[in-house]
Amino acid sequence: MIAQYGYKDGSGVYYISIDTEKCNGCVNADSPKCVEACPSGVFEVGEDEIDPFREEPVAKVREDHRNKLRFSCAPCKPASGWDIEKLPCVAACPKGAIAHSW
Numbered sequence: 001m002i003a004q005y006g007y008k009d010g011s012g013v014y015y016i017s018i019d020t021e022k023c024n025g026c027v028n029a030d031s032p033k034c035v036e037a038c039p040s041g042v043f044e045v046g047e048d049e050i051d052p053f054r055e056e057p058v059a060k061v062r063e064d065h066r067n068k069l070r071f072s073c074a075p076c077k078p079a080s081g082w083d084i085e086k087l088p089c090v091a092a093c094p095k096g097a098i099a100h101s102w
């Protein structure tokens with residue numbers, strides 16, 4: 001399942017998607033890699049909102065960032081050169097579970 005968080009407005013389309021089939025919540029890590037890597041605190045790991053029967057924790061975009069991702073991600077963009085693979089969260093995820101729409 002692809003979980004999408006974000007919005008579109010007159011300036012663009014701002015979504016972060018997390019492939020919940022790939023994400024394992026970095027179960028054996030002290031702290032999930034995406035949570036550690038993000039300078040804006042965009043991610044959290046917890047209960048799957050899409051599949052309540054899933055027992056494994058999954059990464060999510062925090063509620064308070066879902067309607068302002070353009071601004072939350074400003075520290076990384078355009079510093080990454082608009083190369084999605086170079087974004088700290090995408091580069092840090094060992095499962096390749098994170099994607100951005102912009």
Ligand code: SF4
Nearest residue numbers: 023025026034059093
């Ligand atoms: S780094 Fe990747 S695998 Fe780990 S919790 Fe985040 S999205 Fe999931």
Ligand code: SF4
Nearest residue numbers: 038042073076088089
């Ligand atoms: S692009 Fe930067 S600010 Fe945005 S979610 Fe990824 S690490 Fe966090």
